[in-house]
Amino acid sequence: MALGDAILACLTERPMTGYELAKTFDSSIGFFWKADHQQIYRELSKLRDRGYIQGREVVQSGKPNKLIYTLTPEGRTALRHWAARPSTPPSIKDDLLIRLHALDSIDIEPIRTDLMDRLEHHRDRHENYERILKKRFPEGTASGVLDLGNLLLLRLGARHEQMVADFCEEALDALSAMSGKGTVVPLDDGKREGKG
Amino acid sequence: MALGDAILACLTERPMTGYELAKTFDSSIGFFWKADHQQIYRELSKLRDRGYIQGREVVQSGKPNKLIYTLTPEGRTALRHWAARPSTPPSIKDDLLIRLHALDSIDIEPIRTDLMDRLEHHRDRHENYERILKKRFPEGTASGVLDLGNLLLLRLGARHEQMVADFCEEALDALSAMSGKGTVVPLDDGKREGKG
DNA sequence: ACCCCATATGCACATTGACGCATATGCGTC
């Protein structure tokens, strides 16, 4: 139950509604962990059932009533116990890598455009991280333990994006250098397979 | 269906049984994409039902009969079509990052040991990548398109592991520098919470 | 003799995740 723990972790900062959590998972921690609002609401129900969070209803007019969730002491303890367990190193699971693994059996052109798109994507994200870092940590140092965690988080994100962006660039260069030596004819629904 | 495509990608190299694929997914492509044998057998059934692969039974004595799977032309075409679609940038989804996000609400000591374990883990993997790279690509260059894909793959893996290892080291240093400024008392089932 | 390991396949169940759809309303815009 990692998403649940991610939600508990978010609620240590301040009480939030499901809607706010969904927005949080669209930025900040969401840079690392994606989840849409349905998933979050479902997880919130589970956490509430387990007594880890408490919902306080705030009546609104015009909009559905809010449910502001607060961590209970049990929730805090659960989070601390979870955090005390060793983490599991994740695998990369990027389907671009599968394409690279089968590079000689697929078409190069789509891969090139894909790599260019990905290069732009990762550069954008890198810039975004750097911008937040410069804004939140202009000195490059953290003042407390809370800040330290977020500083480290942002640094990791920035470096990761930079590394992947560099990789895309190099892959594009290597493909250019290799062009013409390919073994696969352009994709045309396999109707004129052995042509080139 | 990314695991299915990963299997198709593996079968472009040579026909394999589910068992061999499971081993492949325990090394090589498995560095990036984890899957146990049950998952692979299940996916193989699906791919066979769709006509993307063909199983040839090899009778054995003492062991269950082998099913050697070969890519069909339809499977090849499916893989090429899949590979021609843009890839989806994955998120990092490392639960160590959730722990860092809630660093001020959890216990530091377990995080330190976790970081040390992770440091060792990622260093090991980095060395492994470097070893394979030196063995398969002593010149640091690829001879063909197939080799190029695998060279790039290994390079990305190596860099990724190095980056994460460096990150763990820095995080440990930062935690040491920060020690004593913490706000959380040691975890003891929350029975003497506000003590320190 | 007993147990674990490697070989080789597979089912069943639970969790997680992705995606569409539903409800309810005020506010801006075309």
Place this chain on the structure above:
DNA sequence: GACGCATATGCGTCAATGTGCATATGGGGT
């Protein structure tokens, strides 16, 4: 006035993934 958008919650379904268990047997260690 119709339409989309932001707010705010939630159901239902299906695909993907994770975990445990089952079957069958030859070979090596204790």
